[in-house]
Amino acid sequence: MEILCVGAGLSCAVTARGLAEAGHHLTIVESRSHVAGNCHTERDGDTGVMVHVYGPHIFHTDDAEVWDYVNRFATFRPYRNRVKATTRGEVFSLPINLHTINQFYRKTLRPEEARAFIEAQADTTITDPQSFEEQALRFVGRDLYEAFFKGYTVKQWGMDPRDLPASILKRLPVRFSYDDNYFFHKFQGMPEEGYTALVEGILDHPNITVKLNHSFTRDQAEGYDHVFYSGPLDGYFDYELGRLGYRTLDFERFTHQGDWQGCAVMNYGEEEVPFTRITEHKHFAPWEEHEGSVLYREFSRACEPDDIPYYPIRQLREKALLADYVALAEQTQGITFLGRLGTYRYLDMDVTIREALNVIEMFKDKGAKMPAFAVPPL
Numbered sequence: 001m002e003i004l005c006v007g008a009g010l011s012c013a014v015t016a017r018g019l020a021e022a023g024h025h026l027t028i029v030e031s032r033s034h035v036a037g038n039c040h041t042e043r044d045g046d047t048g049v050m051v052h053v054y055g056p057h058i059f060h061t062d063d064a065e066v067w068d069y070v071n072r073f074a075t076f077r078p079y080r081n082r083v084k085a086t087t088r089g090e091v092f093s094l095p096i097n098l099h100t101i102n103q104f105y106r107k108t109l110r111p112e113e114a115r116a117f118i119e120a121q122a123d124t125t126i127t128d129p130q131s132f133e134e135q136a137l138r139f140v141g142r143d144l145y146e147a148f149f150k151g152y153t154v155k156q157w158g159m160d161p162r163d164l165p166a167s168i169l170k171r172l173p174v175r176f177s178y179d180d181n182y183f184f185h186k187f188q189g190m191p192e193e194g195y196t197a198l199v200e201g202i203l204d205h206p207n208i209t210v211k212l213n214h215s216f217t218r219d220q221a222e223g224y225d226h227v228f229y230s231g232p233l234d235g236y237f238d239y240e241l242g243r244l245g246y247r248t249l250d251f252e253r254f255t256h257q258g259d260w261q262g263c264a265v266m267n268y269g270e271e272e273v274p275f276t277r278i279t280e281h282k283h284f285a286p287w288e289e290h291e292g293s294v295l296y297r298e299f300s301r302a303c304e305p306d307d308i309p310y311y312p313i314r315q316l317r318e319k320a321l322l323a324d325y326v327a328l329a330e331q332t333q334g335i336t337f338l339g340r341l342g343t344y345r346y347l348d349m350d351v352t353i354r355e356a357l358n359v360i361e362m363f364k365d366k367g368a369k370m371p372a373f374a375v376p377p378l
């Protein structure tokens with residue numbers, strides 16, 4: 001079959017590769033000048049540092065098949081995400097672990113003591129936390145919540161944590177050991193030559209044609225047997241029902257000679273500091289040596305029509321609108337919506353790949369009878 005894919009990020013790249021290997025012909029149109037979507041990386045000409053152009057991406061997964069998949073196309077180097085946080089004039093270790101707790105409370109607690117101590121700080125009257133704030137108060141108590149989560153979250157989401165779902169905080173562990181690995185997952189790493197090289201590797205197949213700097217319009221679907229669309233769901237319908245809300249990020253880039261902050265990611269927990277974090281990109285590639293350094297101060301704000309959408313907001317208003325777009329999409333023939341933007345979900349890279357691998361199997365089974373969504377967005 002002749003298939004059109006819209007977007008050259010992970011979703012369409014993985015889907016296209018699988019279908020190319022099954023003998024189909026794929027054309028990918030991408031409006032940007034590069035592949036890899038928001039995980040695009042680019043070596044800075046002056047310093048040689050591999051820059052995560054749209055913000056930091058760290059690969060982590062429990063899914064052995066996904067891990068094997070990415071390792072087919074790129075050499076991965078071991079990388080542990082060890083995040084620091086500056087708050088109240090001190091630097092702490094994140095995610096909240098025994099070091100953070102002992103430093104914060106000026107104590108020397110052992111794991112079981114710390115567990116009991118934090119349980120005593122926690123608000124145990126909250127039995128079924130619904131909001132971000134309730135989840136935090138239930139699991140770490142008010143002091144740690146206010147120092148590490150409240151300000152950061154107000155800046156990141158532009159909303160009161162009482163109005164955000166508990167699921168956002170569930171992304172972060174609390175550990176009663178000195179393990180400062182940000183993620184739980186079994187497999188973690190960084191592609192040695194960056195994510196763009198990884199995606200280029202995935203796309204390198206004779207049945208795949210990639211057209212960069214090519215904006216998609218619906219009439220282009222003409223003549224194809226099926227379309228996989230990984231752009232914004234509302235954008236496909238020309239925003240006819242209104243716009244789904246996103247947060248966007250602004251990066252204030254600066255350079256330095258030497259080592260500016262000594263780590264890859266420094267979060268700023270206080271609301272008074274206008275940015276959420278500073279990333280020093282050479283530390284994402286600890287196997288490389290660079291004298292110069294490239295850093296991003298990261299600011300989050302509401303996404304306007306010409307901005308790049310990053311984080312789907314998924315509040316009540318957005319979910320109602322999403323339901324209307326899903327209904328529209330389901331009435332449309334010959335198209336499947338994929339990925340973070342196509343399904344309006346907060347997706348990690350490994351989940352994106354897993355879903356794309358499942359889409360390949362589904363397409364082999366259903367062909368052009370593929371539904372609008374392989375995973376329901378609601």
Ligand code: UDP
Nearest residue numbers: 085148149150152153156168169171172267
């Ligand atoms: N978060 C926080 N303080 C931090 C880091 C994260 O309050 O220092 C909250 C914040 O609301 C964020 C969520 O936890 O949106 C998930 O964090 P994660 O690091 O997974 O965010 P991402 O890297 O995807 O932006």
